[in-house]
Amino acid sequence: MSSTRTVAIIVAAGQGLRSGSALPKQFAALAGKPMLAHSHAALAAHPDIDSVLVVIGAGQETMLAEALGDVPFVIGGATRRESVLSGLEALAADAPDRVLIHDAARPFLSATVIDRLIAALDAELGAFPALPVADTLVRDDGTPVPRDGLHRVQTPQAFRFAEVLAAHRTWPEDAEATDDAQMVARSGHTVSIVQGDPMLEKITHPADFSAAEARHAATLRVRTASGYDVHRLVEGEELWLGGLLIPHDKGLSGHSDADVALHAITDALLGTIADGDIGMHFPPSDPQWRGANSAQFLQHAASLIAAQGGIIDFIDLTIICEAPKIGPHRAGMRARIAELLRLEPGQISVKATTTERLGFTGRGEGIAAQAIATIRIGTQ
Numbered sequence: 001m002s003s004t005r006t007v008a009i010i011v012a013a014g015q016g017l018r019s020g021s022a023l024p025k026q027f028a029a030l031a032g033k034p035m036l037a038h039s040h041a042a043l044a045a046h047p048d049i050d051s052v053l054v055v056i057g058a059g060q061e062t063m064l065a066e067a068l069g070d071v072p073f074v075i076g077g078a079t080r081r082e083s084v085l086s087g088l089e090a091l092a093a094d095a096p097d098r099v100l101i102h103d104a105a106r107p108f109l110s111a112t113v114i115d116r117l118i119a120a121l122d123a124e125l126g127a128f129p130a131l132p133v134a135d136t137l138v139r140d141d142g143t144p145v146p147r148d149g150l151h152r153v154q155t156p157q158a159f160r161f162a163e164v165l166a167a168h169r170t171w172p173e174d175a176e177a178t179d180d181a182q183m184v185a186r187s188g189h190t191v192s193i194v195q196g197d198p199m200l201e202k203i204t205h206p207a208d209f210s211a212a213e214a215r216h217a218a219t220l221r222v223r224t225a226s227g228y229d230v231h232r233l234v235e236g237e238e239l240w241l242g243g244l245l246i247p248h249d250k251g252l253s254g255h256s257d258a259d260v261a262l263h264a265i266t267d268a269l270l271g272t273i274a275d276g277d278i279g280m281h282f283p284p285s286d287p288q289w290r291g292a293n294s295a296q297f298l299q300h301a302a303s304l305i306a307a308q309g310g311i312i313d314f315i316d317l318t319i320i321c322e323a324p325k326i327g328p329h330r331a332g333m334r335a336r337i338a339e340l341l342r343l344e345p346g347q348i349s350v351k352a353t354t355t356e357r358l359g360f361t362g363r364g365e366g367i368a369a370q371a372i373a374t375i376r377i378g379t380q
């Protein structure tokens with residue numbers, strides 16, 4: 001194990017005014033979680049990064065806690081440069097060897113880019129990712145600007161800690177600097193370029209959100225999983241099925257409301273992320289789930305998928321019973337399940353079959369349900 005200590009700073013103290021977002025953009029939802037949570041997870045999970053410090057604006061503490069829970073943070077300043085300096089100064093008392101400085105506004109950070117930066121730091125004082133300019137460049141009056149050797153600069157930017165701190169501390173107040181690499185370079189140090197990543201595009205304007213969602217969706221892979229459940233039909237119980245209370249002479253019995261259809265879908269969703277089954281998340285032995293509305297089980301499974309950046313594409317549910325007739329309730333079930341999963345009814349299929357009076361369903365002793373869930377999710 002290396003004795004070199006590397007810390008990451010994420011600057012997230014901006015207001016995101018150009019983004020048109022109701023929340024400061026770094027806390028706005030993107031691909032199922034707050035934008036900041038994406039790069040924080042990537043940095044925190046990297047084996048060469050020892051810790052992550054977030055720099056937020058004054059008054060953004062609650063939004064940070066909602067986005068990431070209890071994580072180390074400091075308060076930044078009125079400009080990006082001031083926010084970076086706040087982060088560096090907070091680390092200075094117990095200075096790491098190396099620091100990566102990253103914009104929260106660049107959410108999709110891969111381990112590969114971090115690897116490239118860390119490798120470059122073995123030989124250089126600093127390194128940053130960049131992409132060559134591919135478009136023709138012109139000035140306002142249409143005069144072409146030669147694009148040879150021009151790059152679009154991204155973050156994280158990686159430095160030996162002492163050098164970047166000194167560059168920030170000595171930077172003239174009135175001098176302009178749009179990133180940290182140019183500050184270190186102007187102190188006379190070599191800062192090298194590593195290959196950037198189109199996924200690291202900065203989110204600045206309103207249209208950047210949908211473009212980022214589309215870039216993220218293109219990286220996802222399809223997964224399917226099935227769920228199956230059975231509950232006993234008894235007299236004296238309400239019948240909850242597919243999220244609806246259905247008039248019937250019997251109801252399903254179980255520890256919760258026994259909505260066998262929602263249970264099958266919940267298990268199918270959990271299956272797509274290989275996260276056990278409904279009994280593991282909501283043990284029948286736990287009294288808090290006695291009589292519980294199964295909608296919360298379904299929504300919990302959906303939230304686990306969203307937390308991994310997954311997208312639910314389709315649910316196919318089959319209810320197996322002799323009675324009640326499902327046809328009259330099909331549209332209501334599709335609408336309710338769609339509402340609970342924040343999908344469109346067109347993404348929910350509800351089918352029903354009898355077993356020709358055979359077996360426990362045929363004798364009306366119970367209802368069975370099976371579901372297949374299809375989602376898209378990242379592979380990392």
Ligand SMILES: Nc1ccn([C@@H]2O[C@H](COP(=O)(O)OP(=O)(O)OP(=O)(O)O)[C@@H](O)[C@H]2O)c(=O)n1
Nearest residue numbers: 011012013014015016017018078079083104105
């Ligand atoms: N005072 C500031 C300003 C910006 N940033 C951070 O620097 C990154 C890049 O800045 P930018 O995209 O310009 O974000 P905002 O300043 O929030 O955007 P706007 O200028 O539209 O308000 C963002 O992660 C942002 O949160 C910061 O930490 N402190």
Ligand SMILES: C[C@](O)(CO)[C@H](O)COP(=O)(O)O
Nearest residue numbers: 080103153154155178179202
């Ligand atoms: C640091 C940066 O992301 C590198 O491209 C960029 O300079 C930030 O600029 P902003 O004007 O603070 O958004």
